[in-house]
Amino acid sequence: xxxxxxxxxxxxxxxxxxxxxxxxxxxxxxxxxxxxxxxxxxxxxxxxxxxxxxxxxxxxxxxxxxxxxxxxxxxxxxxxxxxxxxxxxxxxxxxxxxxxxxxxxxxxxxxxxxxxxxxxxxxxxxxxxxxxxxxxxxxxxxxxxxxxxxxxxxxxxxxxxxxxxxxxxxxxxxxxxxxxxxxxxxxxxxxxxxxxxxxxxxxxxxxxxxxxxxxxxxxxxxxxxxxxxxxxxxxxxxxxxxxxxxxxxxxxxxxxxxxxxxxxxxxxxxxxxxxxxxxxxxxxxxxxxxxxxxxxxxxxxxxxxxxxxxxxxxxxxxxxxxxxxxxxxxxxxxxxxxxxxxxxxxxxxxxxxxxxxxxxxxxxxxxxxxxxxxxxxxxxxxxxxxxxxxxxxxxxxxxxxxxxxxxxxxxxxxxxxxxxxxxxxxxxxxxxxxxxxxxxxxxxxxxxxxxxxxxxxxxxxxxxxxxxxxxxxxxxxxxxxxxxxxxxxxxxxxxxxxxxxxxxxxxxxxxxxxxxxxxxxxxxxxxxxxxxxxxxxxxxxxxxxxxxxxxxxxxxxxxxxxxxxxxxxxxxxxxxxxxxxxxxxxxxxxxxxxxxxxx
Numbered sequence: 001x002x003x004x005x006x007x008x009x010x011x012x013x014x015x016x017x018x019x020x021x022x023x024x025x026x027x028x029x030x031x032x033x034x035x036x037x038x039x040x041x042x043x044x045x046x047x048x049x050x051x052x053x054x055x056x057x058x059x060x061x062x063x064x065x066x067x068x069x070x071x072x073x074x075x076x077x078x079x080x081x082x083x084x085x086x087x088x089x090x091x092x093x094x095x096x097x098x099x100x101x102x103x104x105x106x107x108x109x110x111x112x113x114x115x116x117x118x119x120x121x122x123x124x125x126x127x128x129x130x131x132x133x134x135x136x137x138x139x140x141x142x143x144x145x146x147x148x149x150x151x152x153x154x155x156x157x158x159x160x161x162x163x164x165x166x167x168x169x170x171x172x173x174x175x176x177x178x179x180x181x182x183x184x185x186x187x188x189x190x191x192x193x194x195x196x197x198x199x200x201x202x203x204x205x206x207x208x209x210x211x212x213x214x215x216x217x218x219x220x221x222x223x224x225x226x227x228x229x230x231x232x233x234x235x236x237x238x239x240x241x242x243x244x245x246x247x248x249x250x251x252x253x254x255x256x257x258x259x260x261x262x263x264x265x266x267x268x269x270x271x272x273x274x275x276x277x278x279x280x281x282x283x284x285x286x287x288x289x290x291x292x293x294x295x296x297x298x299x300x301x302x303x304x305x306x307x308x309x310x311x312x313x314x315x316x317x318x319x320x321x322x323x324x325x326x327x328x329x330x331x332x333x334x335x336x337x338x339x340x341x342x343x344x345x346x347x348x349x350x351x352x353x354x355x356x357x358x359x360x361x362x363x364x365x366x367x368x369x370x371x372x373x374x375x376x377x378x379x380x381x382x383x384x385x386x387x388x389x390x391x392x393x394x395x396x397x398x399x400x401x402x403x404x405x406x407x408x409x410x411x412x413x414x415x416x417x418x419x420x421x422x423x424x425x426x427x428x429x430x431x432x433x434x435x436x437x438x439x440x441x442x443x444x445x446x447x448x449x450x451x452x453x454x455x456x457x458x459x460x461x462x463x464x465x466x467x468x469x470x471x472x473x474x475x476x477x478x479x480x481x482x483x484x485x486x487x488x489x490x491x492x493x494x495x496x497x498x499x500x501x502x503x504x505x506x507x508x509x510x511x512x513x514x515x516x517x518x519x520x521x522x523x524x525x526x527x528x529x530x531x532x533x534x535x536x537x538x539x540x541x542x543x544x545x546x547x548x549x550x551x552x553x554x555x556x557x558x559x560x561x562x563x564x565x566x567x568x569x570x571x572x573x574x575x576x577x578x579x580x581x582x583x584x585x586x587x588x589x590x591x592x593x594x595x596x597x598x599x
Contacts, residue, residue: 049123049152050078051179053160056127057140057148068141072175073182074165076105077149081113081161088115089155090195090216104165107173111145111164117157126160139164147175194225194277194287196241196257201292206267209294212260215241215277226278227259228286231271237263241277268298270571295567298576300593304584305364308333308539311583312355313368315543319551320352325372327351329546330394331380332358336437336538338381338407341415341454343444343545344430345422353546355539356386361393369397381414382407412456412463419453419469427474428452431466431495431503432481433459437538438511438556439482439518445548446522459486462494470498479521482514483507511535512563515556524573527552532592533582534559540583552576560589561598570595 054073061068084097094117097103101110114136116126130136144166151161167173176182196215204210215225224242241259265271274291303318305311312333329346331339333355346353352372354365369377377394379386385407395403406421408414411434419429430447432440434456447454455466470478478495480487480503487505496502506521508514512535531548533541535556548554553574555566570576581593 046123046152046154047179049121049158049160050082050150052123053127053150053152053162054148054179056124057130057150057162060127060131060140064141068143069146070177071145071148071164072167072177073179074108074147074149074167074173074175075182076108076173077147077163077165078151079149080104081149081151081163082153083151085115085151085153085159085161086195088117088159088161089153089157092156094159100163105173107171108147108165108167111142111166112139113161113163114139115159115161117159119157121154121158123152123158123160126158130162194279196225196227196277196287196289198275198289198292201273201294203265203294203296204262206297206299207265209263209265209271209273209296210260211263211273211275212258213241213275213289214258215289216257217277217279225257227261227289228276228278229261229263230274230276231263231265233272233274235264237261238278265294265296267296267577268571268575269296270294271296295571295595297594298570298579300579300581302581302584302593304582304587306584308537308583309355309357309362310364311540312353312543313364315547315582316352316354316368316372319547320372322372325350325352326375327378328369328372328374328376329353329378329380330356330386330390331542332356332385333539334358335385336542337411337434337456338385338414339538339542340411340432340434340437340440340456341418342380343441343542344448344452344454345418346546347445347448347549348422351546353543355543356390358385359387359389361390361397366393366397369394373398374401376402376404379403379405380407380418381405408465410463412458413465415454415456416465416469419455419473423451423453425474426452427476428479429470429473429475429477430454430479430481431457431487431491433457433486435459436482436486436511437541438535439486439514441538441541441545442511442515442518442554442556443479443481444545445554446518448549449522454481457487457491459488460490462491462498467494467498470495475499477501478503480505480507481518483509512556512558512566515554516565516569519553519555519569520573522553524553524569526576527574528577529580530555530570530574530576530578531580531582532557532562532588534587537583537587540587544580544582552580557588557592558598559587560591561596562592564597564599567595567597 058070080103100113104110116129118125130140145164146167147165149163153159194217197213199213201211211229215227217225224240227241228236228238230236239259239261241257243258271294275289276286277289278286303314305314329342331342356365406417408417429452430443432443440454443454478499492503506517508517529552531544531552531554533544544554581588
């Protein structure tokens with residue numbers, strides 16, 4: 001077959017697979033129709049087949065009675081037909097190009113398009129298929145046509161496209177009596193001849209991106225195409241698309257043109273990966289196969305026991321050095337009110353937090369108390385939260401330790417007692433709902449870092465015990481954690497009245513956004529660790545809040561997924577080396593630990 005340099009434009013579309021012939025009658029060129037852009041110069045390998053179809057259609061026209069005029073060869077229509085035929089062969093599709101008439105160049109009006117596909121390599125058979133189909137035959141015999149362009153390509157089948165057109169009076173569009181006349185004139189149009197697809201981009205390891213796809217260069221059908229993978233526009237890896245990784249079917253030309261390449265990535269980073277297939281004809285010319293964004297996994301360490309009590313022990317074992325602990329706070333793990341204000345106290349230097357059932361001290365908790373050997377154990381809550389039997393068991397486990405109980409008449413008084421004892425010199429207090437746990441727990445690490453207590457309030461009115469504490473203490477400013485459904489504007493006004501300064505309110509649209517805003521208020525510089533706890537189950541989050549001031553920010557997640565904003569905060573702002581997941585999979589699933597986004 002004769003090989004000549006032609007320049008053909010490329011256009012792309014995906015379609016359903018089929019075989020046969022399909023006609024489309026086209027209206028006149030649409031207003032604003034655009035000329036096909038020029039691309040790279042490449043060889044056309046099937047010139048004999050193009051000639052066979054071109055001559056076959058004209059011979060059939062001449063055989064009519066009376067004979068119809070021969071159609072002239074229009075290079076621009078050849079460009080249009082060839083680019084679409086290449087696309088069908090590359091994708092295994094069989095469908096018309098949508099609105100092909102809008103791509104007709106100035107000087108040509110649309111006249112229709114016919115396509116066909118067949119097994120074997122007899123291009124003249126395409127013409128016979130059109131002759132045997134009345135709609136196609138009518139298109140070929142169109143009396144208004146004056147020019148045509150033929151495209152041929154081999155894929156799973158032999159594909160053919162013919163575009164018909166008319167040259168209006170005064171048109172300067174070049175046309176030729178035959179393909180050979182055109183070749184003799186030296187005229188060229190151009191096209192890109194590399195096709196391919198980016199199949200998958202994903203993280204195969206925390207530091208490895210795996211990129212796969214296929215690429216085929218029409219210029220070098222028997223050789224591997226060169227593919228360049230670029231990460232974040234700065235780091236590139238070039239490989240040959242020479243593998244056979246996916247079954248395309250017997251005889252499919254894409255066999256042996258796959259690629260799969262590992263590329264270095266950064267754990268926890270968000271990388272932009274772009275792939276280009278290099279055109280073998282013309283230095284520096286290539287075809288984009290697309291770009292994808294990949295979120296690299298962050299190493300996750302899960303701290304979890306068989307239940308909430310064991311999880312709190314696991315957290316303590318991981319972060320509390322017995323040599324540094326002098327006080328252990330012990331609270332019920334069965335309900336949250338007494339524990340809500342406890343986290344900032346337990347987060348102070350030299351302190352630790354453990355949980356217990358109301359009625360009996362578990363062996364695993366007793367063992368951890370003995371490992372820590374604190375000088376003092378502070379039981380938080382009345383006996384309906386932590387019984388006298390538990391207190392006796394603690395005394396037996398730590399005979400040398402001092403035991404103290406902090407218990408007010410209600411959760412609000414208990415919070416005030418903690419504030420008085422642990423934060424005697426505080427100048428700022430955080431105020432959160434005493435009936436919903438997420439906002440108070442989210443405020444705890446931030447309050448601990450500011451050496452500030454967390455005070456509790458009902459939604460509608462400030463408790464007298466809290467008011468009295470604010471009046472007597474040195475608190476000069478307050479921060480309300482949560483929106484008005486949790487802490488009303490009336491409470492905000494009462495705080496302003498008592499303290500003399502309007503409180504700052506930190507509130508999001510839900511518990512997760514409030515959690516992020518509170519965490520951000522303490523600064524969002526990079527952190528080697530981020531703690532992830534349940535936003536729906538308080539015990540694990542409580543254990544995390546007690547260590548978050550020193551171990552890393554505490555963020556909340558759902559059981560099955562993590563809110564988009566939380567994932568973005570972790571990846572883009574904190575960029576941790578490790579994610580510490582608090583609680584077992586019934587609380588935070590593997591998907592949440594992998595930072596799977598909600599929605």
